Amino acid sequence: MSASSRWADLGPRLGIGFIIAVIGLACVWAGGAVFLILTVLISACMIWELVRMLDRSAPAVPLAVGSGGALLVAGLLPAGYALPLLIAPVFVGFSQMSQHRATYSVFALMIVLAGFGMFILREQFGFAWMLWLALVVMATDIMGYFAGRFIGGPRFWPRVSPKKTWSGTIAGWIGAAIVGAIFVHFTTSTYELVGISVAISMASQLGDIAESAVKRRMGVKDSSNLLPGHGGLFDRFDGMLGGVVFLLLVEQLIDFPPGVVIGL
Template sequence: MSAPARWTDLRPRLISAAVLIAVALVAVWMGGIVWRILIALSCAVMVWELVNMVDTARSRSAPILGGLAGACVLAAIHLPASFALPLLLIPSMAGFGRMERGGVTYAVFTALILLAGYGFMALRQDFGLVWMLWLVCVVVVTDVGGYFAGRTLGGPKLWPRVSPKKTWSGAVAGWIGAALVGMIFAGATHVGSGLIGISIAISMASQIGDIAESTVKRKAGVKDSSSLLPGHGGLLDRFDGMLGAALFLLVAGQIVNFPPGVQ
């Protein structure tokens, strides 16, 4: 690939990313109902994209299932966790009967999308602005570092059959960037060096989320989850890493003391 061709998608990617980051930062800073509504809408759109990917014959069901997903995740954050969990799984169960194919893929990924959305709401609500920004920074730096290192350095592919553009150099660059983010936040918040290790793990989880979504697209025979975002495809393409990171943090938070060093 020639040098100019390697960067043909950079301009639309930068413009779309700038708009997304601006919207996300305003919503994260405001928190509360604004942040919850944004997350609920994002979950609804991602489920809509998922249905259209895995079962084009049932595209008329996509808005219904997407709307149900958004409503459930928005309601779940107002309930005790024990009652929120079954509510988050209702859209997965409701979709089985509406899908001609891809029902299992739909059900699993819809559950993951809603659990991740719930995790984003809970993180902002329980730990505040700083830790929401930390998570976003880790995932963004992982993505940006992987993009530029992969395009510049190239090298062995991470999983060429599923995601031919992803390289080991990009993956490692993402881990290094995440470690630096962890180091900065650890120093600023005085939580200890354990945050560096957690940041690297979050980076890896975001990459796994990215690859998992690429697997679904490959199986569905599509390049992007939708065409909503110029240079990025759909919301699911843009936030697949965020989903993996949020899900991992939900699990890891039960294993390690998060934030590390804070009782």
């Protein structure tokens, strides 16, 4: 691979990444209804992309609107009432798919739970810890991208994702650990946060790999063309999807944020 082709996607990647980061951080900072609307829009678009990838005959727009609407209402309700409302659109989508129902159900459930989880994380823990999560996922992606191209080496799963290398994978963990260490320095958190950051990094990489496997199976390069020349929202938020779902699963099993008393 020539040097020019190796870095051919750098410009679009940085440009789109910068725009997404600015909009995302502004909405995270605002919190409340602004951040809820952002999570609803992103989740609905990801559902639309998922349905179009898996089954072109299924009603992608109604399923996306229904899932987004459920997430919007769920954000205004206590969690106990919100959860069945979030899962209901997954059942509706399952009944409307003529193929790949199991794949749809798993990913659709992850998308709506991740959207809801990000909103709850922002509401309960505040801007700083939503920022930590975003930076961990971003550091994983950025470090993995540059290490994979500078260092190269053995491929992680060449049949599914030929550009992903072990060097990039490990570099992503290192980037996440650095983010965790920085937050330890500027907060009252303990160094357990470094380990949690690395685990979130691993989960985000699994989210990326899982989406790559679906695209490979369906014979598509990108989830959509919503981001011109740079794929779809599913392509950009697959890592966040894995990271958020993982954090939701383990949040009750660990002291999170470790050593930090929220609200004091």
